[in-house]
Amino acid sequence: MRRIGIDVGGTNTDAVLIDGATVLHAVKTPTTEDVLGGIRAALADLLAGAGDAVRGLDAVVIGTTHFTNAVIERRALARVGALRIGLPASASLPPFIDWPDDLAALVRGVVAMVPGGHEYDGRPIVPMDHAAVRDAARRMADAGLTSIGITSVFSPLTAECELEAERIVAEEIPGAAITLSHDLGRIGLLERENVTLLNACLQDLARRTTEAFTAALQQSGIAAPLYLTQNDGTIMRAELARRFPVFSFASGPTNSMRGAAFLSGLADGVVVDVGGTTTDIGYLKDGFPREANAAVAIGGVRTLFRMPDLLSIGLGGGTEIAEDGNRIGPGSVGFRLLQKALAFGGDTLTATDIAVAAGRIELGDRRHLAAVRRDFAERVLTRMAEMVTEGVDRMKTEAGDVPLLAVGGGSFLIPDRVEGCSAVVRVPHHAVANAVGAAIAQASGEVDQVFSGMTREAALAAAQLEAERRAVEAGAVPASLNVVEMEDIPLSYLPGDARRVRVRMIGDIGGP
Amino acid sequence: MFRTIEPEELEPLATGAWILGTGGGGSPYLAYLNIRKLYAEGTRVTLMDPDALADDDLVAVVSNMGAPLVGQERLSDPDFATRPVRMMEEYLGRRFRAVMSVEIGGGNAFQPLLVAARTGLPVVDADAMGRAFPEAQMTSFAIAELPMFPLTLADIRDNEVIVTRAASWKWMERISRKVCTEVGSIAATCKAPRTGAEVKRHGILRTTTQAIALGRAVREARRRHDDPVAATLDAAHGKLVFRGKIADVQRRTTEGFLRGTARLTGLDADRGATFEVAFQNEYAVGWRDGRVVVTTPDLICLLDSVSGEAIGTESLRYGQRVSVIALPPPPILRTPKGLANVGPRAFGHDTDYVTLFEEGVA
Numbered sequence: 058m059r060r061i062g063i064d065v066g067g068t069n070t071d072a073v074l075i076d077g078a079t080v081l082h083a084v085k086t087p088t089t090e091d092v093l094g095g096i097r098a099a100l101a102d103l104l105a106g107a108g109d110a111v112r113g114l115d116a117v118v119i120g121t122t123h124f125t126n127a128v129i130e131r132r133a134l135a136r137v138g139a140l141r142i143g144l145p146a147s148a149s150l151p152p153f154i155d156w157p158d159d160l161a162a163l164v165r166g167v168v169a170m171v172p173g174g175h176e177y178d179g180r181p182i183v184p185m186d187h188a189a190v191r192d193a194a195r196r197m198a199d200a201g202l203t204s205i206g207i208t209s210v211f212s213p214l215t216a217e218c219e220l221e222a223e224r225i226v227a228e229e230i231p232g233a234a235i236t237l238s239h240d241l242g243r244i245g246l247l248e249r250e251n252v253t254l255l256n257a258c259l260q261d262l263a264r265r266t267t268e269a270f271t272a273a274l275q276q277s278g279i280a281a282p283l284y285l286t287q288n289d290g291t292i293m294r295a296e297l298a299r300r301f302p303v304f305s306f307a308s309g310p311t312n313s314m315r316g317a318a319f320l321s322g323l324a325d326g327v328v329v330d331v332g333g334t335t336t337d338i339g340y341l342k343d344g345f346p347r348e349a350n351a352a353v354a355i356g357g358v359r360t361l362f363r364m365p366d367l368l369s370i371g372l373g374g375g376t377e378i379a380e381d382g383n384r385i386g387p388g389s390v391g392f393r394l395l396q397k398a399l400a401f402g403g404d405t406l407t408a409t410d411i412a413v414a415a416g417r418i419e420l421g422d423r424r425h426l427a428a429v430r431r432d433f434a435e436r437v438l439t440r441m442a443e444m445v446t447e448g449v450d451r452m453k454t455e456a457g458d459v460p461l462l463a464v465g466g467g468s469f470l471i472p473d474r475v476e477g478c479s480a481v482v483r484v485p486h487h488a489v490a491n492a493v494g495a496a497i498a499q500a501s502g503e504v505d506q507v508f509s510g511m512t513r514e515a516a517l518a519a520a521q522l523e524a525e526r527r528a529v530e531a532g533a534v535p536a537s538l539n540v541v542e543m544e545d546i547p548l549s550y551l552p553g554d555a556r557r558v559r560v561r562m563i564g565d566i567g568g569p
Numbered sequence: 570m571f572r573t574i575e576p577e578e579l580e581p582l583a584t585g586a587w588i589l590g591t592g593g594g595g596s597p598y599l600a601y602l603n604i605r606k607l608y609a610e611g612t613r614v615t616l617m618d619p620d621a622l623a624d625d626d627l628v629a630v631v632s633n634m635g636a637p638l639v640g641q642e643r644l645s646d647p648d649f650a651t652r653p654v655r656m657m658e659e660y661l662g663r664r665f666r667a668v669m670s671v672e673i674g675g676g677n678a679f680q681p682l683l684v685a686a687r688t689g690l691p692v693v694d695a696d697a698m699g700r701a702f703p704e705a706q707m708t709s710f711a712i713a714e715l716p717m718f719p720l721t722l723a724d725i726r727d728n729e730v731i732v733t734r735a736a737s738w739k740w741m742e743r744i745s746r747k748v749c750t751e752v753g754s755i756a757a758t759c760k761a762p763r764t765g766a767e768v769k770r771h772g773i774l775r776t777t778t779q780a781i782a783l784g785r786a787v788r789e790a791r792r793r794h795d796d797p798v799a800a801t802l803d804a805a806h807g808k809l810v811f812r813g814k815i816a817d818v819q820r821r822t823t824e825g826f827l828r829g830t831a832r833l834t835g836l837d838a839d840r841g842a843t844f845e846v847a848f849q850n851e852y853a854v855g856w857r858d859g860r861v862v863v864t865t866p867d868l869i870c871l872l873d874s875v876s877g878e879a880i881g882t883e884s885l886r887y888g889q890r891v892s893v894i895a896l897p898p899p900p901i902l903r904t905p906k907g908l909a910n911v912g913p914r915a916f917g918h919d920t921d922y923v924t925l926f927e928e929g930v931a
């Protein structure tokens with residue numbers, strides 16, 4: 058298995074070439090305004106350095122914050138048609154109800170609510186009004202809309218209404234990019250609809266971006282298939298991923314943790330990723346980040362997503378230190394470290410200067426640090442170690458000691474002994490752990506649905522079958538599939554043994 | 570005696586009501602969105618002190634009944650909330666003077682506000698639980714043995730049901746629950762109407778004001794980067810029971826309820842100790858190192874240790890860092906009759922009531 062992994066971050070674009078469990082080559086280049094320039098430069102560096110090793114490449118995997126940033130910065134978003142099927146239910150809270158005004162003003166095209174949808178037990182609320190769907194589609198066509206989001210009440214349980222409405226909309230708006238909520242979301246109408254509408258407004262950008270990615274690979278002479286990373290630490294074929302740009306939201310920290318697991322060979326432990334401004338502490342369980350299962354706001358829009366459970370503390374290589382040493386951060390010189398830090402001839406005492414003064418690392422010019430006494434530096438380093446120790450303890454959920462995986466450009470701030478940790482593991486290529494995480498990712502399929510009127514065993518089996526189907530669609534080889542998560546929650550006040558079942562399956566990606 | 574609920578009080582009400590939900594009652598978020606929208610359109614709701622009620626005034630006691638999960642798909646709606654109130658007026662041939670909630674804990678804190686926005690009736694600053702409980706016989710009105718009928722129930726479709734008589738509060742619970750399930754496990758209801766005298770004598774008074782004050786304290790603490798858990802304890806005269814991380818959650822349903830236990834391992838001052846909390850929709854009993862230290866009707870709340878946000882029994886998750894706190898219950902819930910209806914044995918736990926608030930036990 059020979060792959061290229063690329064992580065397009067806010068500051069740097071990192072790329073690695075791996076073969077099996079070996080990192081053959083790694084490069085770091087500045088991210089460019091257009092994203093593509095950075096990717097081309099990274100690929101050129103990588104190819105120049107790796108030589109013949111790029112032959113027989115199985116896959117290129119790109120992790121990008123491009124789509125998240127488009128939402129946060131309100132740029133390149135398409136106006137969408139929002140169709141909700143569920144009247145007479147939920148009438149008073151129409152689509153876009155809790156969106157920030159500026160974002161809604163950019164994205165809201167035609168909003169239509171029509172009769173239809175289902176109950177928790179699969180009965181229709183009322184029969185879907187086909188004529189009303191067609192009328193809504195015509196109004197959307199008249200408004201020139203080509204990105205449509207369709208959400209039906211209880212569609213994670215039965216997608217019938219959404220699929221029928223898709224057929225009608227496609228007839229009225231040939232070539233429309235249609236997002237169906239059951240493909241994306243979980244129970245929770247507004248959150249699922251929000252994700253659907255965000256996905257719809259990113260369709261143009263996703264198409265252009267994946268086409269450009271593909272072109273960049275071709276120009277670099279690479280014929281391997283392209284995959285994009287998802288926020289659950291897995292990947293999707295680019296053709297499929299471009300239909301679901303929202304799945305790339307917040308994939309960066311996930312890739313970093315997955316990369317740390319791969320580089321260290323450890324599946325369980327606490328990952329401490331020290332960057333320039335913050336330290337992200339996450340927990341690895343069976344090689345995947347533990348998830349935060351709560352509502353998350355993206356660009357001010359409430360969504361439900363598979364996000365890694367992270368604790369961020371204000372400590373990084375660029376963290377500013379008060380002259381008396383009593384205050385550490387939260388201010389940071391960030392990416393201006395090479396201009397601002399004392400060791401590089403600047404005027405600001407940073408965490409990096411402290412590490413140099415204490416003799417922990419060699420960076421910059423020690424002569425600039427003559428005024429920083431060694432015992433002072435040791436004292437501040439101890440304080441920083443306490444911050445890390447406390448953060449690690451907050452994230453731990455078991456009493457015993459666990460290994461700590463130290464990654465990121467500022468990981469020299471982590472001492473070799475941390476209380477509550479069995480070992481501090483440092484790995485080569487830790488500064489490009491995110492690109493490694495992208496390169497090694499597998500494909501997954503997830504199901505989160507309510508099942509009723511069947512036994513627990515039958516519900517779990519039905520969920521697993523659908524998760525398998527989705528994993529294969531994302532690019533997984535059927536024979537390699539494994540269940541990585543399976544949980545069911547019985548539901549209160551519902552008869553018929555109703556339960557919400559969540560299953561996630563993961564497998565290796567196949568050849569081209 | 571009458572005052573307008575100001576727009577800036579709505580968010581604190583949502584935060585406070587969710588804490589008073591003691592893990593159940595459903596998140597107030599969607600009901601809050603509705604009232605915020607109505608306020609944006611210019612509507613205002615009047616809050617009425619219970620003392621302003623004349624003894625023979627008629628008060629509508631409303632609730633949104635059903636499964637919290639269904640409420641996440643079939644969303645709260647003011648027109649739907651109002652229909653059973655109109656049905657009841659028609660059935661009785663009398664007009665209501667005001668409207669109140671059956672439970673201040675969770676989403677139902679907003680149900681009377683939605684009705685008030687549509688009808689112009691004032692909202693009585695009171696409820697019948699002072700928190701959230703899962704069943705109809707767990708109200709202060711049931712404990713006081715007031716009549717439990719009639720009850721009106723409306724579905725979003727053109728289905729309306731009136732339960733004209735029931736043999737007991739438990740029978741009323743069973744019959745109305747059955748109808749609710751049939752129409753999709755969510756229904757708007759208007760419970761047995763109450764007179765002004767009954768509300769003043771047997772209601773849990775001034776709980777809307779209490780919820781707003783609680784929510785405001787938490788939000789202000791958060792804004793000042795103070796400890797929101799400490800602010801909650803301060804505002805509600807509560808006690809910190811345990812600080813820890815959730816190490817395990819077990820859930821099961823029996824008779825339509827979400828039951829289970831969560832196990833916590835201690836942090837900070839509680840390091841080395843473990844805590845277990847049992848729930849039936851709401852948190853019911855807490856054990857520290859195997860010994861019962863707090864039970865219902867004390868309000869047992871689990872808050873996110875950092876944000877102070879309440880955590881519902883349905884969203885408990887391995888690894889969450891939580892503070893378990895207890896708030897004092899309304900006195901009527903601590904009477905022998907009250908404990909029979911809402912004490913630990915009413916939830917199947919073979920233990921006497923254990924409280925952290927000795928003063929005032931009947």
